[in-house]
């Protein structure tokens with residue numbers, strides 16, 4: 001199936017670094033493109049020889065020596081083709097028709113997922129992590145578990161048992177009350193992002209930058225650049241993704257407890273009630289796997305598909321050609337095809353529904369324009 005010439009000498013792109021991935025093998029990370037490609041442990045001995053000096057036949061004999069069993073030339077060519085399609089080789093674009101790295105992260109995608117980096121993460125996270133490492137771990141973990149359990153239980157208890165009216169009363173909050181509320185919400189967003197970065201730093205990764213952005217010109221978000229989470233194992237990556245929502249859940253529980261004491265003034269209660277509805281909204285947003293927020297990354301890691309979104313969309317785009325029988329050889333397993341099809345279709349339906357809902361809301365907000 002592979003159409004590569006035996007004398008072809010593949011060379012890894014200079015921007016590609018090899019990251020260990022303890023469970024499954026290794027990850028090739030393209031620094032400029034942000035692209036990641038997972039390779040199996042068995043193919044790893046080939047990496048040092050992808051220097052533009054060794055032909056496919058050389059690679060075949062190196063690999064046979066390394067693994068101690070026969071390897072076909074076809075297997076080597078298939079592997080190289082995979083790297084080529086992923087843009088990991090110097091001549092990926094010319095030979096394998098891979099999209100140029102700049103274009104993939106290019107204008108359109110950058111506008112749709114606009115990001116403005118604000119702070120370098122590791123400079124202040126390393127000292128905090130060093131301090132935390134000196135504290136006793138067991139009590140800290142216990143405290144975290146209690147906070148999370150409280151976050152899961154206390155809001156429901158409050159809803160079921162509270163005598164306090166859990167509704168918004170316009171007019172109770174004056175300007176200072178609104179400013180306190182805004183400050184609390186901004187502080188929570190910052191702590192949420194720090195939690196992602198801090199967990200990554202604690203697990204031995206490097207947090208690059210913190211910043212703000214906007215998805216699809218519509219949905220504002222704050223972000224932590226946790227690209228280095230790919231250095232961690234799957235459990236570590238899931239923990240990094242969950243660290244932010246853990247902050248929201250803990251604070252939601254603390255607020256529910258505060259409110260249920262009944263000791264707060266009407267103004268303070270109102271601040272807490274609105275703050276809690278923000279927290280519940282953020283938790284639901286993040287649990288939504290159809291947008292690239294925390295829940296999506298947890299799902300991607302649970303499915304062991306680190307590039308789930310991109311691969312699913314790419315698979316959907318290739319479907320028409322595939323159905324006409326004009327697609328190139330399929331490198332996906334049947335499991336991957338099912339996942340990409342399911343996730344891609346659900347996300348497409350969700351996005352169309354979400355955007356038309358937003359459009360209708362906008363129309364309803366300006367009824368005069370409709371006449």
Ligand SMILES: [Zn+2]
Nearest residue numbers: 192244245294
């Ligand atoms: Zn988050």
